Amino acid sequence: MKKRLSLFFALILILSVLPVYAAADGEAPSPAEEALRLAIKNGETEYTLYDDLTLSADLIIPVKFTLTVEAGCTLTVPDGVTLTVNGDLQIDGSVAVAAGGKLSNASLFNNSGFAISAVQVSDGGALTVSDGGALENLGFLVIDNGGSVCV
Numbered sequence: 172m173k174k175r176l177s178l179f180f181a182l183i184l185i186l187s188v189l190p191v192y193a194a195a196d197g198e199a200p201s202p203a204e205e206a207l208r209l210a211i212k213n214g215e216t217e218y219t220l221y222d223d224l225t226l227s228a229d230l231i232i233p234v235k236f237t238l239t240v241e242a243g244c245t246l247t248v249p250d251g252v253t254l255t256v257n258g259d260l261q262i263d264g265s266v267a268v269a270a271g272g273k274l275s276n277a278s279l280f281n282n283s284g285f286a287i288s289a290v291q292v293s294d295g296g297a298l299t300v301s302d303g304g305a306l307e308n309l310g311f312l313v314i315d316n317g318g319s320v321c322v
Contacts, residue, residue, distance in 0.1 A: 199227070238260050249271070252272050260276075298321070
């Protein structure tokens with residue numbers, strides 16, 4: 172009995188320190204999403220996405236953090252999920268905002284009026300917002316070097 176009780180408390184302790192995210196579809200986040208969220212939580216300044224990723228819950232890209240979506244990869248913002256960009260989002264692959272999803276670009280400017288963060292679509296990258304999806308651009312959106320935006 173004592174051994175079972177010890178195992179029970181050890182399991183509770185382990186579960187209490189694991190990150191928990193309220194997934195929109197009830198599924199746990201993918202390893203790629205957990206790694207991205209951990210990089211943000213640990214105060215890192217950048218993260219590069221090399222595999223396709225569909226967000227399971229809202230995500231805020233903080234100030235002084237750059238998320239790069241590499242060529243050949245797709246970051247999907249599904250129904251009921253919001254991706255808020257307060258830092259930088261570099262799209263060399265693609266970002267797809269599904270119906271009911273939202274991309275909010277709240278890029279910041281310094282005292283001189285220069286952008287210190289932005290959403291940049293370049294090098295053949297693509298930002299696509301499906302019918303019923305939303306793009307809220309309160310900041311700096313750059314499209315260059317063959318990048319495209321379809322809303």
